[in-house]
Amino acid sequence: MYDAVVIGSGVVGLSIALELHNRGIKVAVVARDIADDSNSIGFASPWAGCNWYSFANGRSDPASDWDEITYKGLEKVAKERPDLCEKIPVWDVYSRKKKEEEKPWYKDLVTDYRDLEATPSNPLPGGKPYATNFKTWCLHAPNYTRYLGDKLRSSGVPLIRHRLSSLDEAYNLPSTGRVNLVINATGLGARSLIGVEDDKVYPARGQTVLVKAPWVKEQIFHVEGFFASKGQEGDETAKAPPQAAYIIPRPGPEGHVVLGGHYRVGDWSTCADLKEAERILKDCYNLCPRLAGPNGHSWRDIEVIAHNVGLRPAREGGARVELEHRQIGKKGFTSINPTTVNDDMGRKVAVVHAYGVGGAGFQNSMGLAVKVSDLAVGYLKSSSSNRARL
Incomplete structure (x- = not known):
């Protein structure tokens, strides 16, 4: 029924599915x-x-290519749906002047890039002495993922709700039929999915x-x-939230703004920490007192809509993006895989892994989809040629 199955319906999985469909x-x-x-x-x-705020460590980092493709690709989204995506200025303020070699790799990619120094007549946000200023994209995250889902459905690509316990299952689901290629975009699920179990x-x-x-x-x-190294899971010093603050206006008519930032390694809690929320509100108010409104006088006057917690799917050593050849029914999987049937035992298949991007999923998404689709299409062409020769 299908050439491939994508497992995972976050922004990475949806973007890959859309790119594959377009091909x-x-x-x-x-x-x-x-x-x-x-x-x-x-x-x-x-x-x-x-x-869009690239974390890539220079041009030698593969993520820089993914980010560049996405930066350019979001132009089309903004024209089609300005309520989901728009380009606005960003002020990146800091306390120490950057050396030339420390300037971001993307300074010639983004719009209107400038390095600035505060003066008495031109202070910078938060009273900081230095800043980088340019224009970049911001997205309405939950509505953008729904938009991708709607585009897929309208194109005939189904989004099937099914909980997988093992990678082997994905090659022979009742809803999709027998496939030889799976795209693994399971994010944090890659840690526990049998057949992947990436610690x-x-x-x-x-x-x-x-x-x-x-x-x-x-x-x-x-x-x-x-965005520096966050340490390893289990490192108690790495779990202390860094003193960071960011303010991101969300596209759309609601007038919502997202305030952060927080990064705690190895913490699975999805409950809001109110002390951390207070710290975020205070730090963001110091950067932008206008958050409190025209009549506000302190961070307590900011109108709070919700406290949100999410778990970034990070990975030691960075994202895993590669093609792996595998075999269904490999020892250790047959007894726990209910969908593996006898004639599947030993069948040669493949998986393209696409997980571990951490907090870079949206800004990586389009470029990562291109890279993964190149690997997937290459495999499908190769396996088709091999069958033809046989």
Whole structure:
């Protein structure tokens, strides 16, 4: 019935499915949580900030290519749905002047990039002495994932709600039929999915405060050290939330703004920490007192809509993006795999892994989809040629 099955319905899985469909591959999406589940804590996508702010470590980092493709690709989304995606200024403020080699790789990619220094007549947000200013995209995270889901459905790509316990199951589901290729975009699920069980995967807990402030139209970041190495799971020092703050206006008519930031390694809790929320509100108010409104006088005057918590699907060593050849019915899987039938034992199949991007899913999404689709299409062409020769 299908050429491939994508497992995982976060922004990465949905973007990959859409790219594969656009290349003529018949694909289905299978996931426990699907694009409509914007209140689910089972995946990270609905809870993202979210904006385009590359974490890639220079041009040698493969993520820089994924980010560049996405930055350019979001132009089309913004034209089609300005309520989901818009380009607005961002102020990245900091306390130490950056050396030339420390400037971001994307300075020639983004719109209107400038390095600035505060003066008495031109102070910078938060009273910081230095800043980088440019224009970048911000997205309405939960509505954007729903938009991707709607695009897939309208194109005939099904989003099938199904909880997988093992990777082997995905090759022979009753709803999709027998396939030889699976795309593994399960995020944190890659840690426990039988057949993958990647112990390098860990949660990086995030917490934000959603507020109403329609008069705030610029993004402001004070994130020095926030995107540096976060340590290993189990490292107690790495779990201390960094003193970072960011302000991201959300597209759409609601006038909502997302305030953060928080990054706690190895913490699976999805309950809001009110002390951390207070810290976020105070720090963001110091960066932008306008959050409190025209008549506000302190951070307590900010209109809070919701406290949100999500678990970023991070991975030691970075994202895993690769093609793996495997065999169904491998020793250790047959007794626990209810959908593996006798004639499947020993069948040669493949999986393209696409997980472990941490908090970079939205800004990676389109470029990562291109990379993964290249691997998938290459495999399908190769396996088709091999069958033809046989």
